[in-house]
Amino acid sequence: DVVMAQSPPSLPVTLGQPASISCRSSQSLARSDGKTYLNWFQQRPGQSPRRLIYEASNRDSGVPDRFSGSGSGTDFTLKISRVEAEDIGVYYCMQGAHWPGTFGQGTKVEIK
Amino acid sequence: EVQLVESGGDLVQPGRSLRLSCTASGFTFGDYTITWVRQVPGKGLEWVGFNRGEFQGALTEYAAPVKGRFTILRDDSKSIAYLQMNSLTSEDTAVYYCVRGYRSLGDYWGQGTLVTVSS
Numbered sequence: 001d002v003v004m005a006q007s008p009p010s011l012p013v014t015l016g017q018p019a020s021i022s023c024r025s026s027q028s029l030a031r032s033d034g035k036t037y038l039n040w041f042q043q044r045p046g047q048s049p050r051r052l053i054y055e056a057s058n059r060d061s062g063v064p065d066r067f068s069g070s071g072s073g074t075d076f077t078l079k080i081s082r083v084e085a086e087d088i089g090v091y092y093c094m095q096g097a098h099w100p101g102t103f104g105q106g107t108k109v110e111i112k
Numbered sequence: 113e114v115q116l117v118e119s120g121g122d123l124v125q126p127g128r129s130l131r132l133s134c135t136a137s138g139f140t141f142g143d144y145t146i147t148w149v150r151q152v153p154g155k156g157l158e159w160v161g162f163n164r165g166e167f168q169g170a171l172t173e174y175a176a177p178v179k180g181r182f183t184i185l186r187d188d189s190k191s192i193a194y195l196q197m198n199s200l201t202s203e204d205t206a207v208y209y210c211v212r213g214y215r216s217l218g219d220y221w222g223q224g225t226l227v228t229v230s231s
Contacts, residue, residue: 037215041157048209048221049157055216092157096215100175101147103157 002027002095006104012112013087019080021107023093028073029056030097037097040069040078043106044089052091053078085111114138114220116210121225124200132195132225134210141191142167145214148184148195150206151224158206160184162214163193177203200229 003026013019023038030036040053051060053069056076066081080087088111093104120132134146145168148160161174163184172184183196193210207224211217 031215035215039216039218041218048224049218050221051218054219060219094157094217096217099173101159101214101217103159106156 001100002029002098002102004093004095004102004104006093006107008107009105010108010110012110013080013083014112015085016082019083019087019109021078021091021093021109023071023076023078023104025074025076025095027098029076029095030073036072037095038069038071038076039094039096040067041092041094042087042089043092044086047089049092080109083109083111114212116212116220116222118208118210118222118225121208121227123228123230125231126201126229128200129196129198130200130227131197132208132210132227134193134195134222136191136193136210136212139212141165141186142188144212146184146186146193147211147214147217148193149209149211149217149221150204151209152206153226160195160208164214197227200227202229205229 005024007022029038036056038056041049043049052063057069068079090106115137117135142165145164147162164171181199185194209224210222212220
């Protein structure tokens with residue numbers, strides 16, 4: 001299975017400051033259709049996961065533009081330009097390029 | 113409005129069976145793959161399997177921990193997907209989510225249904 005190494009596991013942040021989460025896959029997530037199947041999810045306490053970014057860099061409808069995804073091949077990053085209180089939760093990367101799909105271990109974003 | 117609603121979660125004894133349902137609305141169900149993802153409370157997310165409908169070329173795949181015990185079915189005429197779970201163990205205790213999509217998984221998730229396997 002493709003291993004998704006996500007870091008850091010915990011990210012204390014200051015409101016209004018930027019934050020960054022890294023995700024590395026054990027195999028390339030680029031497929032022959034030209035797409036890179038790396039998604040980012042946010043899970044707030046008590047809620048279902050919500051997709052923020054799909055195919056590495058495409059922001060989902062309704063997702064604030066302070067969230068951005070970048071990367072290619074095996075190295076990916078989720079950035080929050082200015083953290084707001086509602087951004088608290090656990091963030092997961094996920095690859096859908098290879099079966100079975102696999103998730104990172106999660107990054108818990110909390111306020112300092 | 114797209115909605116996915118899971119049901120059927122329960123407390124069940126080890127070795128028994130349980131069937132979960134995922135009722136969809138707001139989109140053409142047969143056009144989409146349905147994936148099941150589970151989450152042990154307080155832990156991370158794990159793929160269970162997916163079912164790609166006839167329209168896309170029927171295919172069903174299962175993750176290794178559930179292969180041979182779990183079956184994903186769908187009824188496109190009713191917009192319902194099912195997760196039939198047999199020979200349950202304590203390792204299957206989790207919240208089970210029904211999710212739309214496959215490779216670009218997860219534009220829509222259900223609210224989840226809790227399965228607890230315990231004697």
